[in-house]
Amino acid sequence: MIFGLSVAEFEDLSLKFLLSGLIAYMFFIIWNVARVSRAGRYGTIWLFLVMGLGMFGFMAKELIIKLLGL
Known part of the structure; x- marks a missing residue:
């Protein structure tokens, strides 16, 4: 248990938050370019x-998975 979370829950949360940060940073890079x-x-x-x-496609894939309930 990490901070009261199972390893799978921690990995899922970390992926979502860190990937969101990476996407925000990529938008900053595009703006800077x-x-x-x-x-x-x-x-x-x-x-x-x-x-x-490409980033929108990744986010859309996650949304479609949630909507289909897979």
Whole structure:
């Protein structure tokens, strides 16, 4: 038991929180790339759209799993 949680519960919580932090950091990196490269408004939108789709796909997969009850 870690902090009153089973190992599986601790791993599940850690994955969700740390992965959320990683996704937030990746959004910061995309914003920084857009700023440094002077991408402009439309370039920034495209950067977030294209580079953010992979992260959105991962989050959508988790949501679909929850909705289907698997």
